[in-house]
Amino acid sequence: MSRSTRKAGLKLCLIGLAAVLMYGGTAAAGVLSVCIDKSSPGASMDYGVARAVAAQQGNTLKVHEFDGSGSGDDGFPARQFNKLAHDSCALVLGYPIDADEKSVLPGLHATAPYGHTGFVLVTAKGSKATDLDQLPSHTSVAVTYQTTPNLYFIDHPQLQADVHLSNEDALKALEQNKVHAAMLWQPTVVKYLSQRREAGRFAYHELHEPHAQFNLVALYDSGNASVAAAFDKSIASMTASGELARILALYAETGPAQPMVHVAVHGRPGSAWWRPRTRRTADRSCGSAELKRRHATASRAHAAALPKLFTDAQATEGKEKFLAICARCHGPALEGRVGPALKGPNFASAKADFHVGDVFTIVSQNMPATAPGTLEHQDYVKIMAFLLRENGYPAGKKALTYDEAKASKVELRYHGT
Ligand code: HEC
Incomplete structure (x- = not known):
């Protein structure tokens, strides 16, 4: 097995914000080595979780970034995950597993879920509808080509599908009032809204439909079972202390904190969080x-x-x-x-x-x-x-x-x- 350690040393040591990213390499003593999909809309979340876990364990974090957006219609090939987990890192973070199916890729194992994401119903803020059944008949609803929500029109024939080639196009249609709702991958929605001043005009709600809910796990191969066990342990302790919720909440755009992550339309991996090492500042006013x-x-x-x-x-x-x-x-x-x-x-x-x-x-x-x-x-x-x-x-x-x-x-x- 080749263990090349290309260190692309992007070293940012700037007060509270210190990130050491290195590429390549696998687990070693004192090191937590993870793969993160930089193309995922929730990649910064992956970094957050990884940093927090590494800090919790007293380990140095090594990140191998990859581009999971894939090419062509097939997206990122599933066997690439096996290769990543075998050659590049101990844990491939942010992989979304359908909560209704619990399937893991052949040859790989999954940690316990550390986050949650899925497809959401996006509506204009004033809309009372929080579920598909509450949308008026003939409402046209934007969806993205080849994503699961296309199937929801079968059970909801009163709605009209408006299919777009990209999530971005679907969101634009909603923004321009060409449709009155959309069913999209939550991290994409969050990322999009965080860049728009119109963000306040929309609301989104979990979709209660089959295969809409996903759990985020890290994938690993059998050689890294002990790293995975330690990861699970850290996540459990950060869950108990409330730290995980705090990290995840940073990325919740609206409403109650809901861990949201990234994509996986055709088996693309997802993402997780970020450790806020915030220097709390209270402006001290001078004496006299x-x-x-x-x-x-x-x-x-x-x-x-x-x-x-x-x-x-x-x-x-x-x-x-x-x-x-x-x-x-x-x-x-x-x-x-x-x-x-x-x-x-x-x-x-x-x-x-x-x-x-x-x-x-x-x-x-x-x-x-x-x-x-x-x-x-x-x-x-x-x-x-x-x-x-x-x-x-x-x-x-x-x-x-x-x-x-x-x-x-x-x-x-x-x-x-
Ligand atoms: C979702 C919340 C969020 C948004 C939106 C955001 N930031 Fe931050 N920002 C943070 C957090 C949390 C930190 C602290 C990170 C750390 O120290 O590790 C931070 C740190 C910083 C710092 C470093 C400050 C210091 O003293 O450490 C600067 C500068 C900064 N942000 C500027 C911006 C600017 C400019 C924007 C808009 C383009 C922005 N931020 C948007 C959450 C956010």
């Missing part, structure tokens, strides 16, 4: 009024000397993006919620010792946490401009570019009052 005033004067003087990295227009557009995409986790005033505060002395502190490029790297590669890296480059730049302005940096005449933001060694310190 005199101190405050002196501090204010000092920072105004300082601000004059600060580099002008962005234009006001960029920051203003960035604010709009921030409110639409980031505010639900970081707060509309950047005060921090699930995610840490992004403004103030505890964020841009000497202790954190951030440079503009560091923060930009976090934002552009890891945010929004539920759909990392999915915004347009320009939108990341505008959001960065907004974060700088909020932290007391002055606007200038020259616009910030993506490459400048990424490379910037300008120290990030809070210069507000």
Whole structure:
């Protein structure tokens, strides 16, 4: 068996956010080695669960990323899972197993379920319907080609199928009011909604139909039974302590936390979560009024000397993006919620010792946490401009570019009052 260890060392050591990803290799003492489908809409969840389990076990995490989106009509070939589990990692995370069938791929075993996902009914928010039977007759319902929900029209002949080639198209049809409901894979819906300002217009509900519910498991081959047993043990303890629910809840877009993960229309693997090592921040206010005033004067003087990295227009557009995409986790005033505060002395502190490029790297590669890296480059730049302005940096005449933001060694310190 070849055990090549290609280390694609993407090493992000940025305050609370540290991710060490290495490619290849199998389980060894002190290492938890997992495979994650980077094409899965819930890949960030897989990372979350993997990081949390590795931390819980005191192991280093090794991640082998693969692209499970497959090609052609057949999707990702099932035997690839055997190969991954044999050659690349001890556990292949995020594999969804039909809750009604419990079938595992031949030659592989599954851990106990650690998450849950499935097909959901998506409706406009005002709609009272939470189930197919409650939709008015002749409602047209968007579905994606060759997915299980196509079969639900057989038992619900009062509904009209509107079949789309991709989940994205089906969601667009709903967004444009061409259909009044859709039946789609939950992680796809969550990922899509997390990128839209219209998110508030939709609601989704579990579908109570055959083969709509899935459990997420990790697949392994018999050589890694002990790793799987340790994984199950960690998951059980994180379930008991509430930590698993906390991790999963981070990705629940609406309503009560419901672990949601990724796809598996024709046997594609899924995904799981992410460990929020949130630095809780409470802006400390300075003692006396005199101190405050002196501090204010000092920072105004300082601000004059600060580099002008962005234009006001960029920051203003960035604010709009921030409110639409980031505010639900970081707060509309950047005060921090699930995610840490992004403004103030505890964020841009000497202790954190951030440079503009560091923060930009976090934002552009890891945010929004539920759909990392999915915004347009320009939108990341505008959001960065907004974060700088909020932290007391002055606007200038020259616009910030993506490459400048990424490379910037300008120290990030809070210069507000
Ligand atoms: C689903 C929730 C969520 C969304 C949406 C989200 N974040 Fe985050 N963000 C987090 C969490 C949780 C952390 C803490 C991660 C850690 O430290 O491991 C974080 C960390 C960060 C950090 C690092 C801050 C620090 O001091 O460690 C920055 C900067 C950031 N987010 C910016 C953004 C921006 C900009 C957006 C919008 C494009 C965004 N986030 C969207 C949850 C979210």
